[in-house]
Amino acid sequence: MIFNVITLFPQELLGMMSFGVIGRAVNDQRIKVRCFNPRDWADNKHRRVDDRPFGGGAGMLMMYDPLYRTLKAIKEQDADTRVIYLSPQGVPLKQAVCNQMATQGSVTLLCGRYEGVDQRFIDQHVDQELSLGDYVISGGELAAAVFIDAVSRQLPGVLGDETSAQSDSFMADQLAYPQYTRSEILGQSGVPEVLLSGDHQKIAAWRAAQSLVMTKQRRPDLLEGTSEGE
Template identity: 45%
Template sequence: MRIDIITVVPGLLEGPFSHSILKRAEDKGIAKVRVHNLRDYSSFKQKQVDDYAFGGGAGMVLMVDPIAKCIEFLKSEREYDEVIYMTPDGKTFNQQMANELSLKGNLIILCGHYKGVDERVRQKWISREISIGDFVLSGGELAAAVVADAIIRLIPGVLNDETSAMTDSFQDGLLAPPVYTRPSEYEGMKVPEVLLSGHQSKIDSWRFEASVRRTKERRPDLLEGKGLEGDFSK
């Protein structure tokens, strides 16, 4: 997979992709992330990429021309499955969307900034609009990093344990159960005995019930229509 991110603030994305799992994916040749400075595609001497909105009002708007030039340049070099625009009014990102996008080949992510992009960009070039929540950031860069991280970690070979990503919260519509490691007792707090028993079927049952219980307590909306009305209070 290759993810190309278009931004007016490329420095914001230097850290997330040079460490941890994302760096490992790059080193293994499994996934690449490339950041493109939108100002490099400006036709103006001062590298301007924004202008005032027609009709007035506060805030600047990213212009069509530099965005179109950048996207068309990238498309001339390879095929892309999606051109994604990060925007507060996009569809809310979730695990199911991450799973779907992780099966794609190449992606372009356009980061919104200021008051957003000229609507004609969205009409002609964007195939999917994504939001990471009902709030507004200074730009789409941090949101793009979140989406890229969630996608890339699902690609086979990125994580050391191939099954790890499949047991994360939301993969089965439930929150993940509590987890423990050594020591088995700390200041009187003990690890549930079933987790030390070695009986995998009992452990699996405990984890499922703990997942349902935690989901009921913290995200009951996730259980709607799942038919999990039993008593998981223990």
């Protein structure tokens, strides 16, 4: 899958893509992360891409023209890419959205900076706005990194067999079950006996029950509309 990223901080974004599961996915060419810096499409000698908002107010906005030229260059190579603006005004990014995005061949992620982006660019060129949550961060790069990570985990071969995404939280609208590793005894604290039994059926049943308990306690909203939530 191809992730085109429009960002004023390409090195920082690529740094976040260089280690762990995602670093391996890049090295194995299961995903491609290509950065496009709007400064490279600025038409002034200072490579300026921001200006003051009409009507006044704090801060600067990313201007339409450099963004337009950047996107045009991307679409010349990748005409059908889906354009997503990471934005606090977007719909919250949920696992179901990530799973669906993993079926796209290519997405283009616009990372805002300053006070954001000229609304006309959003209206004319953005297919979807997605938010990390109800808080404001200083730029879209962290949000793009989260998006790329969460979507890539759903692509074939990105997680090894031993770490299937199927048992992750949210995959079945529930939280994951608790897990334990060595040491078996930590002071007064042991490990649930069933996990040491070697009985895989019993272990699976225990885990399913624990998932449900955890979800009912912490995120009952996930169960609304399911038979478990009635």
